[in-house]
Amino acid sequence: MKIEFVLNEKKQVIQVDPVSRLLDILREDFELTSVKEGCGEGECGACVVLMDGKAVNSCLIPAGNIEGRHILTLEGFCKTERYKIIEESFLKAGSVQCGFCTPGIVMSTESLLRENPQPNDNEIRDALSGNLCRCTGYNMIFEGIKLAAERGKGLW
Amino acid sequence: MVEGFRPADLREALEFRSQHPSIPIAGGTDLMVQKARGFALKPDFDKPLLFIGHLPDLQQIIVENRQVHIGAGVLLSDLIKSDKIPAVFKEAISLMASPPSRNIATIGGNICNASPAGDTLPYLYAVDAILVLKSSQAERKIPVGVFITNPGKTDLASDEILTEIIIPDKKFGVSYYRKVGTRKGMSLSKASFTGLADIENSNVTDIRIAFGSVAPTIVRSRKIEASIIRKPVSEIKTAVPEIVKKYAPLIRPIDDARSSAAYRKKVSLRLLEDFLRNLAS
Numbered sequence: 001m002k003i004e005f006v007l008n009e010k011k012q013v014i015q016v017d018p019v020s021r022l023l024d025i026l027r028e029d030f031e032l033t034s035v036k037e038g039c040g041e042g043e044c045g046a047c048v049v050l051m052d053g054k055a056v057n058s059c060l061i062p063a064g065n066i067e068g069r070h071i072l073t074l075e076g077f078c079k080t081e082r083y084k085i086i087e088e089s090f091l092k093a094g095s096v097q098c099g100f101c102t103p104g105i106v107m108s109t110e111s112l113l114r115e116n117p118q119p120n121d122n123e124i125r126d127a128l129s130g131n132l133c134r135c136t137g138y139n140m141i142f143e144g145i146k147l148a149a150e151r152g153k154g155l156w
Numbered sequence: 157m158v159e160g161f162r163p164a165d166l167r168e169a170l171e172f173r174s175q176h177p178s179i180p181i182a183g184g185t186d187l188m189v190q191k192a193r194g195f196a197l198k199p200d201f202d203k204p205l206l207f208i209g210h211l212p213d214l215q216q217i218i219v220e221n222r223q224v225h226i227g228a229g230v231l232l233s234d235l236i237k238s239d240k241i242p243a244v245f246k247e248a249i250s251l252m253a254s255p256p257s258r259n260i261a262t263i264g265g266n267i268c269n270a271s272p273a274g275d276t277l278p279y280l281y282a283v284d285a286i287l288v289l290k291s292s293q294a295e296r297k298i299p300v301g302v303f304i305t306n307p308g309k310t311d312l313a314s315d316e317i318l319t320e321i322i323i324p325d326k327k328f329g330v331s332y333y334r335k336v337g338t339r340k341g342m343s344l345s346k347a348s349f350t351g352l353a354d355i356e357n358s359n360v361t362d363i364r365i366a367f368g369s370v371a372p373t374i375v376r377s378r379k380i381e382a383s384i385i386r387k388p389v390s391e392i393k394t395a396v397p398e399i400v401k402k403y404a405p406l407i408r409p410i411d412d413a414r415s416s417a418a419y420r421k422k423v424s425l426r427l428l429e430d431f432l433r434n435l436a437s
């Protein structure tokens with residue numbers, strides 16, 4: 001099937017099997033390896049990217065569902081000022097250890113802040129409930145997100 | 157073989173469905189996992205996929221004649237945000253999966269997947285939701301409890317698509333929802349309980365009780381509900397043990413990886429008790 005979509009702000013036309021997973025298209029065809037496969041079943045959030053500005057699990061999305069959509073991965077997002085704020089805040093709060101979960105967590109954070117620039121603790125927890133992290137124990141991640149919301153006031 | 161078809165509109169989708177054996181796919185959150193083959197592999201389907209998640213016809217929420225018409229393709233995340241959806245139903249939906257999955261998963265997919273743990277189902281059973289099924293030739297309306305026949309099985313014909321879910325535009329005086337899972341959100345429920353009631357002049361004038369995850373399909377008993385209606389709330393408290401006893405044989409959970417049958421039954425009946433006691437207080 002011929003699929004047209006926008007990837008990190010660039011229009012792409014690909015010929016794919018419509019059941020191919022967005023996750024594999026991003027990793028294999030476009031070499032966007034920030035997108036990780038943790039579980040392949042929607043449970044871990046390591047594969048989270050933005051679709052039309054909202055966090056989605058790329059392991060659950062068949063190619064047939066990305067026609068006309070805007071997909072943003074960390075590779076595209078990292079050029080923005082908002083990313084810089086999240087990066088600094090995560091470093092400051094110690095939100096990153098092994099880093100496997102981090103790209104998905106950064107994208108879930110961006111999705112949250114776009115919708116709700118000043119989230120409270122519960123809203124942060126809920127927004128991140130689909131991202132597993134085996135290293136940090138989450139609190140440092142939540143702190144990092146709070147810090148980003150504070151430092152980046154007005155950017156979202 | 158055709159691998160998949162992305163219709164431009166509902167008419168084209170129904171046309172394709174009438175001419176080819178096919179699997180409708182909306183968000184794909186159930187199908188992509190059920191048919192997954194493992195790391196870095198695309199899933200395997202034995203029939204061509206019919207992509208319907210993008211169809212605008214399936215995406216609306218309309219309030220009309222005291223009914224809410226929900227398009228089958230409405231995302232779980234959009235239901236939570238809508239002011240047309242009753243709060244207790246939104247509460248159940250906001251405990252499903254996780255935000256990134258709710259941004260892809262649809263209500264129609266949850267219904268057609270027909271899991272006994274499907275978390276939109278207890279509310280839909282409780283309010284007697286009507287489903288609209290369309291084919292290129294015809295349209296029929298059937299109650300959700302008739303549509304779902306067995307775990308994972310529905311009455312969907314091979315040329316049909318679920319297009320709409322109709323619920324009453326009504327707020328119950330008392331509404332109660334509890335989901336018991338391993339962790340908040342995400343986890344499929346081990347058990348869930350939905351209770352709705354209206355109380356007028358200290359009498360119960362309407363009551364709906366639905367249990368999820370504890371039998372092959374959602375448990376609801378009109379007979380037991382009828383035995384409670386018109387009771388003064390003051391009598392409910394003393395009637396609790398008797399009502400619980402009536403429901404007990406209907407709660408027939410299974411042991412599985414998520415929980416034991418005994419735990420599921422116990423917790424379900426406790427939630428019923430809690431709901432009934434709250435009515436009285």
Ligand SMILES: Cc1cc2nc3c(=O)[nH]c(=O)nc-3n(C[C@H](O)[C@H](O)[C@H](O)COP(=O)(O)OP(=O)(O)OC[C@H]3O[C@@H](n4cnc5c(N)ncnc54)[C@H](O)[C@@H]3O)c2cc1C
Nearest residue numbers: 042182183184185186187252253262265266268274275318
């Ligand atoms: C990590 C994870 C967590 C989850 N947690 C929960 C949870 O807490 N509670 C819960 O209830 N579910 C949960 N689910 C299951 C799933 O997300 C929901 O059932 C979801 O609503 C399915 O919608 P979909 O659009 O993705 O369905 P799809 O996968 O696209 O389709 C599901 C089924 O419905 C059929 N179908 C879809 N739309 C139509 C239509 N309009 N007409 C006819 N047939 C149709 C498909 O052919 C398929 O058989 C979870 C799934 C994952 C991966």
Ligand code: FES
Nearest residue numbers: 038039040045059
């Ligand atoms: S790989 Fe997609 S959620 Fe784990």
Ligand code: FES
Nearest residue numbers: 098101133134135
């Ligand atoms: S930092 Fe290692 S999984 Fe999160």
